[in-house]
Amino acid sequence: DYQMYCGEEEISEQFVKLNVGGQRFMLRKDTIRRRGVGRLLDLINKPVADSNADAFFSSTSEFYFERPPSLFHIVYQFYLNGVIHQPSNLCPVDIIEELEYWRIIPDQYLASCCCAQQIDDDDEEVEEQDKPNLFKTLRFGEIRRCVWNIIEEPASSGKAQAFAVCSVVFVLISISGLVLGSLPELQVATKQRNNLTGEEFTEMEPMPILGYIEYVCIVWFTMEYGLKMLVSAERSKTFRQLLNIIDLLAILPFIIEMLLLIFGISTEQLRDLKGAFLVIRILRVLRVIRVLKLGRYSSGLQMFGKTLKASFRQLGMMAMVVMTGVIFFSTLVYFLEKDEPASKFHSIPAACWWCIVTMTTVGYGDLTPVTVPGKLVATGAIACGVLVLALPITIIVDNFMKVAETERPAGGNRYRTSQYPKATKSEQMILKVT
Amino acid sequence: DYQMYCGEEEISEQFVKLNVGGQRFMLRKDTIRRRGVGRLLDLINKPVADSNADAFFSSTSEFYFERPPSLFHIVYQFYLNGVIHQPSNLCPVDIIEELEYWRIIPDQYLASCCCAQQIDDDDEEVEEQDKPNLFKTLRFGEIRRCVWNIIEEPASSGKAQAFAVCSVVFVLISISGLVLGSLPELQVATKQRNNLTGEEFTEMEPMPILGYIEYVCIVWFTMEYGLKMLVSAERSKTFRQLLNIIDLLAILPFIIEMLLLIFGISTEQLRDLKGAFLVIRILRVLRVIRVLKLGRYSSGLQMFGKTLKASFRQLGMMAMVVMTGVIFFSTLVYFLEKDEPASKFHSIPAACWWCIVTMTTVGYGDLTPVTVPGKLVATGAIACGVLVLALPITIIVDNFMKVAETERPAGGNRYRTSQYPKATKSEQMILKVT
Amino acid sequence: DYQMYCGEEEISEQFVKLNVGGQRFMLRKDTIRRRGVGRLLDLINKPVADSNADAFFSSTSEFYFERPPSLFHIVYQFYLNGVIHQPSNLCPVDIIEELEYWRIIPDQYLASCCCAQQIDDDDEEVEEQDKPNLFKTLRFGEIRRCVWNIIEEPASSGKAQAFAVCSVVFVLISISGLVLGSLPELQVATKQRNNLTGEEFTEMEPMPILGYIEYVCIVWFTMEYGLKMLVSAERSKTFRQLLNIIDLLAILPFIIEMLLLIFGISTEQLRDLKGAFLVIRILRVLRVIRVLKLGRYSSGLQMFGKTLKASFRQLGMMAMVVMTGVIFFSTLVYFLEKDEPASKFHSIPAACWWCIVTMTTVGYGDLTPVTVPGKLVATGAIACGVLVLALPITIIVDNFMKVAETERPAGGNRYRTSQYPKATKSEQMILKVT
Amino acid sequence: DYQMYCGEEEISEQFVKLNVGGQRFMLRKDTIRRRGVGRLLDLINKPVADSNADAFFSSTSEFYFERPPSLFHIVYQFYLNGVIHQPSNLCPVDIIEELEYWRIIPDQYLASCCCAQQIDDDDEEVEEQDKPNLFKTLRFGEIRRCVWNIIEEPASSGKAQAFAVCSVVFVLISISGLVLGSLPELQVATKQRNNLTGEEFTEMEPMPILGYIEYVCIVWFTMEYGLKMLVSAERSKTFRQLLNIIDLLAILPFIIEMLLLIFGISTEQLRDLKGAFLVIRILRVLRVIRVLKLGRYSSGLQMFGKTLKASFRQLGMMAMVVMTGVIFFSTLVYFLEKDEPASKFHSIPAACWWCIVTMTTVGYGDLTPVTVPGKLVATGAIACGVLVLALPITIIVDNFMKVAETERPAGGNRYRTSQYPKATKSEQMILKVT
Numbered sequence A, B, C, D: 001d002y003q004m005y006c007g008e009e010e011i012s013e014q015f016v017k018l019n020v021g022g023q024r025f026m027l028r029k030d031t032i033r034r035r036g037v038g039r040l041l042d043l044i045n046k047p048v049a050d051s052n053a054d055a056f057f058s059s060t061s062e063f064y065f066e067r068p069p070s071l072f073h074i075v076y077q078f079y080l081n082g083v084i085h086q087p088s089n090l091c092p093v094d095i096i097e098e099l100e101y102w103r104i105i106p107d108q109y110l111a112s113c114c115c116a117q118q119i120d121d122d123d124e125e126v127e128e129q130d131k132p133n134l135f136k137t138l139r140f141g142e143i144r145r146c147v148w149n150i151i152e153e154p155a156s157s158g159k160a161q162a163f164a165v166c167s168v169v170f171v172l173i174s175i176s177g178l179v180l181g182s183l184p185e186l187q188v189a190t191k192q193r194n195n196l197t198g199e200e201f202t203e204m205e206p207m208p209i210l211g212y213i214e215y216v217c218i219v220w221f222t223m224e225y226g227l228k229m230l231v232s233a234e235r236s237k238t239f240r241q242l243l244n245i246i247d248l249l250a251i252l253p254f255i256i257e258m259l260l261l262i263f264g265i266s267t268e269q270l271r272d273l274k275g276a277f278l279v280i281r282i283l284r285v286l287r288v289i290r291v292l293k294l295g296r297y298s299s300g301l302q303m304f305g306k307t308l309k310a311s312f313r314q315l316g317m318m319a320m321v322v323m324t325g326v327i328f329f330s331t332l333v334y335f336l337e338k339d340e341p342a343s344k345f346h347s348i349p350a351a352c353w354w355c356i357v358t359m360t361t362v363g364y365g366d367l368t369p370v371t372v373p374g375k376l377v378a379t380g381a382i383a384c385g386v387l388v389l390a391l392p393i394t395i396i397v398d399n400f401m402k403v404a405e406t407e408r409p410a411g412g413n414r415y416r417t418s419q420y421p422k423a424t425k426s427e428q429m430i431l432k433v434t
């Protein structure tokens, strides 16, 4: 930092004197030149007559700008430090309008500490916007892009929208089929024979019609998934996306059954082999995965998912606390109650189930402590549960609010506007800027 | 934007120099003229002697105003941009008083981004205030207006108040009648005969006295509703209002019975027809609608209704998440528990009921999982429920606070005053302004 | 508002020019005189040499004060309007120190809109401080004041403290006696004879020792209450205080029994008269009132009580919503379930009990809906409960925070310090001021 | 406070005139000298040519600093009062950068009222950093320090990390052993003989292999604890730490058994003595303490512990309210229900259990009121519970947030940054300063 002795003359030469609404500011011309942007650049690069100021007071060599002085502080600080800090008491819309007047594009200079609330998956969104270009260099690129858009971008065309509606309908039909098939009224008794022992036994199975509907849905899902993988420009990336993994898991039972059929093995034969039977049961349970396909079409589910992702670390910590509490209290209550004949606490895992049900205040009442020390421990567990469960509530709510904010119309929420929930006019203004 | 070179002389001619409590502000006279309002207008339109300033310093040509400089920034910015932005650190009452001094009516110029929190149904209220005029052009306009006010505007006169009290009493009597009629102690056995089979059977029915009371109440409700529709100036609009739809539904069972009587059909005869019997049951259930009539007389219920309306979108999203969770976990638990003899999960809908009861931590315990995998799924469902249910709490609380704020004395809450819950003096001041 | 044309001379005569840390402020001498307080008064009343300013610049006739200009805005505005508005971005401790320097006692001038959060019962506290004087004009004033202090002001002396400890011990003993007396292990069978029919029957009664302890406690309570009423300076006011009403109710069963004894009636005789028997049961239930006597000695209970009092209106509104919801859903579920043989919804009041238990997510499971429509209504009730119960939580928490804040060391929380939870040093400073 | 009449000359002599970005500030040289720190010191101690200012305007004798004037207010106030008050509307990172420029080290001067949120255990941390020095003066100091670091400072070396992993594994194995040993499937029947009566009876005991695993774990724990106490530099302090007390309690049953063995007493013999039997049961229950050893290795548990510690006073108050409520409502319901044959409220303690279960909305349903007054009291208890339990939620959440904040990277959270959750860049900046 060098020093200067300046007379009034020298000051006018080296400095720009600003009169912003009556209040005076001074800036070295070097500083403005170094920053190299904004309306003030005209004051040093152009003759006074073209300086874009509202007036020039020749007696004091001041450039007059009819702007609010309180907001100019932000502009002034930007010229000094090159970053925009946002005072929390001023309206963000107001600040943006002011920066617009001074020809400063806020997005580039917002300080990370107090202005922008960037969300991690910003890059994801950006990537998605650039993806269509990937198809250009591929074989059948145009057709693949077209099919991809129909399947993955419902907003891109009428056909894509129709396809999305179709998909939702098939998902709903398939879920309904699953639910209805479980109703005893819609089940029929089928005779089964144990291949090993040869014994016959009847089993309740869903009506055949539900099976046919199921097949149609699965075929659609398989087609959808196959087509998507076929046309995808980045197959491995598409394959690894959560929603596509769900899609695959939803059709996996069907695919495996197909494969077995091809190899000439019917599921009826497998039923009698212990290990294979377990696989079949797991495959049957896997049918439930299709419910998660709804996540693709519901903004609520997606927001909830993002919230969970954002709260992952904190929820993990809380889970640790809950688990420790559960083991601690259930071990305690087990040792205190185990010798009581009326007690149902037959093992620590059984006590754990009681403890989870109690600490979350669900309280089924299927097993309850019967001794006085057991009840005292239960009181402790309840108190602990009430206290522990208060924490994730706040954590998740906090993160949910942040996620909800970033879901609003594009670009409108880069600034601290959480306090201004109904900024319709402002959002348009901000949109113009960003 | 034009440019000017100004000597001290020219400046005095084109500019107004202000000394606000020692701090200097400058404004072009054109800018003040363009805005066309406020105390500063006097400085350019009137001779200096009538300028309403606290002093004029001839040596510097400054108008002196003995006002706080920190608040004048808002006024200054108003003259520049024509809108009032409200810094969050300053007291809103203070700002309003200052604007009052400067003769600026804040309501017209408040920026939508940081000041006014307009509620959607403002127009509704405005409409209501203008409604009385509608009667002028109608036949029997004066009488209809008079009756309308008695029925719909309890605050308008003593008679209207008496009518409102009467209505509340009748609603309460009718609800009490319904509740008491369900007590076995107040029921009498009546002999019924099945018209088709001719079999006799006894049925418990409420005591006759309760039926008479019921009739009186229904007659009053019908009269009230009929009268209201008769005198209403905008019948179709009145008909479509939620509270009036409730009124209609509350008397519908009675009306239908009357109509059937007119056509010579007794409900006893209908009892034996399958379809008609269902209609009768539905009509009987419809009696409960009268409970909702209380909504007209309770500010708590109205606020809750408005809160629900404001949270509609978010609650819908959360309902979607809960529904998906319920179907997912109940399908899982069904498949895991269905082969267990001790288990009561006989179908997915039955498991759904368990899942709703569990995720909301109600936990009746009427059916609980008995296998270890089932209990693990239940733990997942409980965790999911605890996390999901944390969200609507915050959402609804947020919206409730906003609704509660707008319910305060008229006009007093246009400004960001949520931080100042006990602004009794300020409210009067604000009232004076708005 | 009059006008003036002032040369530099006149300005110095009529105005006080201030240079606060380099920033200029001006004030008319009349304005300072009108306000009549503070350090600025010296500038006009005393010669320049005694003006208490840090310096006087004769070239510009400015009084120099080496104080932060940003804080002087508050002082300046005080001289203009006579009230102190507190900007929310500045530290309250800082403001108070600044006002102290300017010799302005903040308590008198704080604007009600943004500074002071007066609590309603301030006057109560004030009254209490002045009460001792009331004894002066009474007969035996000094003795009565002395006894009063021992009973009612535990902090006044060692004896008073010992008395308070004694009272707490007696309350705890008396509660313990009540609790222990209910244990079957500590009860003895006593033979009772029905005076009318002459039949004998055995009844379990607490052991005699517990009865004696009970008597001792009651005698102490009666003595305490009698003494308090005897020496009270304002008997009717003391009588009407909530805590004293509780004290009276706690000894009422004993007093009534005494009165009956005096009139020669034993409770054994009354037992056989229907009406009197009810009175005895009510008297027995009244014993529980002594638990509330703990409220006098627990700050937690007092804060909870004050919180409830402050939330009264809102909780009332919410109670209305809950009650309407309970009646609505229980009527619905009753009509839907009443014809189901397995259902336990025998009447609407029974359904109300279920509905309360369900909406609050307690969920005993003693009665649950069994039909599908009943379960759907139950789901609605649960959803309604979850939403409604979210509201009082926020309301009560809000009010609790306010109450908790006012309970801190005297005077330290008059200002908006909720954001500064650990203001130990500041509290001392504020204490010095207030 | 002395007075001065100053001409322009004298002012330049006694005062430093500052032009910060166009805005003027004045300070007495004495004031700067008294403070004795910061960049302004150069202005009075060094010749103008070395003053480190950006410029010097000889015409007005002003030192020019090209810094934002709004932030200089903080610096100015620091020179006056010697403390730094932090306006809440400005970005803390911005303030710190500015103070850095002015060469003021913020940590020393932050006002306790609005800046620093010191946590109580700061001194603890400081102490811990200085502890290694304690070993220097001890016998075998270097070896002891080395062993200590391996046991207590997992981050100090690879060996220490391996030791920590080992410890966690042993804790987990020992907990798993405890849990598995309770499963009936993993238990074997052992014949026991009552030494006094000589009767034989079978008892279920964990499989021997689990006992051996248990012994290995206990030996490790004992070794770990013994070693730690052996090498500790401050034995009594180490002994009194909560985590070490837990370690001791976890091995206590084993130690006592060893001691008994040494004295030739087997636990089998003690089993028949009433008092000794109780001791054995307590020792068995003490095994659960090992679960708490997890607290040493989980940041979630530690944060929860600190949160509880910070909320201690408030939770105690709430516990008092809950206890009073429990006793009040359970006494009430006992007196109202005791004469009902169907009621299970056999004593007040039994009713207390019901009341706790009800007020926390757990609602097992193992005992429920059956009379109408009992149900009304239950409704009151539920309402009371819902209201009371809302309070600790907020309290604990508040304190948890504060604890969570102080757990972030060192020094990064000394300033009010709770509003800026994603201050990655800023944290680095702040780190540089502190």
Ligand SMILES: [K+]
Residues within 6 Å of the ligand: A362, A363, A364, A365, B362, B363, B364, B365, C362, C363, C364, C365, D362, D363, D364, D365
């Ligand atoms: K329950």
Ligand SMILES: [K+]
Residues within 6 Å of the ligand: A361, A362, A363, B361, B362, B363, C361, C362, C363, D361, D362, D363
């Ligand atoms: K529950």
